[in-house]
Amino acid sequence: MSNTWKLMKLMVKMQLSFAHRSTAEKTGYLILAVIMIPFGLLILTLLNELIAAMYAAFSPTGDEAVILGVLFVLMIVFYCFISIGTVLSSFYFAEDVESFVPLPFHPYQIAAGKAAVPFLSLYGVNAVILLPGLAFYGLHSGAGLLYYSSALLVWLLLPVLPFVLTAIAIMFMMRFVNISKNKDRSKVIAGLLGFGFVIGINVVIRLEGGSQNMYQLAAEQGDLLGLVTKFFPTAYISSSALAAPASIQGILFLVLMTALSAGGIALFFTIGQKLYFKGVLGLSGGKRNTFTEDTVEAYVKKKPLIYSLFRKEVLLILRTPTFFTQVFVQSLILPVLAIVLIIMEMDGPLGGAGTQLAEMNGKFVILASVGLSVVVFGSNPASISSISRDGKSWFNHLYLPIPPSKVIMSKMLTAYLLNAISLVILSAAALWVIKIPLSIWTAWFILSLLISWIASAAGVMVDLYSPKLDWTDEREVFKGRFIGIVPLAIEALVFGVILVIVWNINSLQGLWPVTGALLIIFLLLVFLMQTAMKKLTERRYHNLL
Known part of the structure; x- marks a missing residue:
């Protein structure tokens, strides 16, 4: 594992170091950070008001855990959305990918190194949305120190499984996409599949979550949290762990979340060892073009500049x-x-939007x-x-x-x-x-x-x-x-x-x-x-x- 950590630290330094950046660029980052302060305060204010309104609506029926469920579901979708692009870029599209293949590292070690920066980028989203969201929920619910300790652990663990499963799905896909031996076409197809994946997630969520009858049934049975997190087990586990952090059930859910995250990392190493190089080695393929007089003339015709x-x-x-x-x-x-x-x-308020406008x-x-x-x-x-x-x-x-x-x-x-x-x-x-x-x-x-x-x-x-x-x-x-x-x-x-x-x-x-x-x-x-x-x-x- 020491080589894995060294490789991860090396790749993080290579991609995030400010050593090669100009003074003007560093100054620009500083100015941008100052400009973003009021926008950050606005986001925090809106998030606090939203959680306060939801807590006032759900707490009378004892369903306040739904707030956590909604927050975790949204974050998991964000993780998957962001990870598709960053994993594709880091694992397969970077120009230095094939230069790591001859080095004396196992495939899972290189995959772990390439995953370091994309995974850390998720904590940027975490710090802006999830961390203050958990803090605001704790303030409105009057939670104690045990809640905040558990919330910090959940904050650290929540991105693990979405990132790992997205990375595994992409490694599996690239293993077969690159059989075509056409580097650019393979990457474009992979990007389109990622685009379709994002749209598909939203379609499934809307199909399953938009039914009023299901909402009413869940409300009658007292299982709103189960409905909200139906397709996101880790969101349900995390919400249940924080809803009652001092109970045996809450502690067990927290232990289960930790075990699942550790299992996800182990699965990532296993799949990376078997599939990562097979996908990377397929990137070097090319296509032989056949030139004829007609095709050449078509390209050399004079056209407007x-x-x-x-x-x-x-x-x-x-x-x-x-x-x-x-x-x-x-x-x-x-x-x-x-x-x-x-x-x-279209079956809801938007159905009559044209007439209303x-x-x-x-x-x-x-x-x-x-x-x-x-x-x-x-x-x-x-x-x-x-x-x-x-x-x-x-x-x-x-x-x-x-x-x-x-x-x-x-x-x-x-x-x-x-x-x-x-x-x-x-x-x-x-x-x-x-x-x-x-x-x-x-x-x-x-x-x-x-x-x-x-x-x-x-x-x-x-x-x-x-x-x-x-x-x-x-x-x-x-x-x-x-x-x-x-x-x-x-x-x-x-x-x-x-x-x-x-x-x-x-x-x-x-x-x-x-x-x-x-x-x-x-x-x-x-x-x-x-x-x-x-x-x-x-x-x-x-x-x-």
Whole structure:
């Protein structure tokens, strides 16, 4: 085990060390941490109020453990969601994976080392949500020291099984996916399967948890906790352990949780020893291309410059596994998940949402819709990585006879394309599922097109101002960079001020007058963003290296 610990510590230092980071980058992290303090306080306040309201609702019937059950279920889903991307990237997509194979380490030791950083990243989520959630529950329930001691142990153990089972499932999948001997295609398929896994989890939860009859039956039988945690045994065990930490039953549940976590780790080592190398060794396969005169001529035909640059950017995202999962898949998760949730709730309040929107104040509807669009399209992974994706090859742009404006515009169009795809998906749900009025959809769609352009420009400008070009692994473009928060925060401030001003102009009433005013303002913003983009390009384009 000593070699395993050494390897884990080495990989953690390699990925998390600040030794190679510039002073500007370290200063940026410090500034970001200071900026995030008020947002953290807001999250804590909302979480406290939510737990207080739930405790007031469930405590009269003795079902307060349901609060813990809901919290643990949500956290387990978060763990699985986060682990899919981090495990794929660390275990299989990193450029240093195959360099560890010849070293004198067992497969399970290398798998444990590669798992260290992805697993530790789960405790970031734990510290933000689960830890204060458990503390607030203890305060509202008047729990004693034994509760907090047990809660700390549960806090440490809860991520273990979700991470281990997700990692095992991915190792098993990659063992067979890589039989194709095509590295990039295998990774893309793995990313799509992970995307489908996330959507599938939510479908199952909605199908099983949304039945009112089941809720009433569980309430009558006093087993609400069992209903909430039906598909998450560790959530049930953890909730039961903390509901009565001083009882024999609570202690036994805590011991059971500890034993399951230890068993999960042992299972991970066992499966890693048998499957990890088999999946990794399949990554080195390739595909032999056969060139003919017709295929060569098809590729060398003269095409518009902006089209060729745009096509290159799109293919780079689709053919680079890390960029595919972090950019393309991440851009589509929220829209597709929103459609799934909407469809699952059509028998509930959303079933009559279209009619309700038609009867509401048009000014309120369009302003609320614009605010939603800012949140959905505000941080585009394609825009905030547009320059950084080139890495050290950015130097090629400095001697190729290509105007800088064309290069930047191709990156803008790539980011805008992904936002446009999300917009089309959401539009399909709005028109054919919710059946919102055509007038409201038209106004929202036009304004959202402009919002997407502004958001794409903001992301490209932020990445152009401070790109990450010295990476040796594509994951470094996204890992440890909070650059996505910067354009989103700026857009939230700018659009928030605009929406508040328009809301308080009493002379502006009705759907179309408000839409017309917003359209003029957004067109002005587009012009200002393009002017700023031109000036920033002239100042930064040739000085990035």
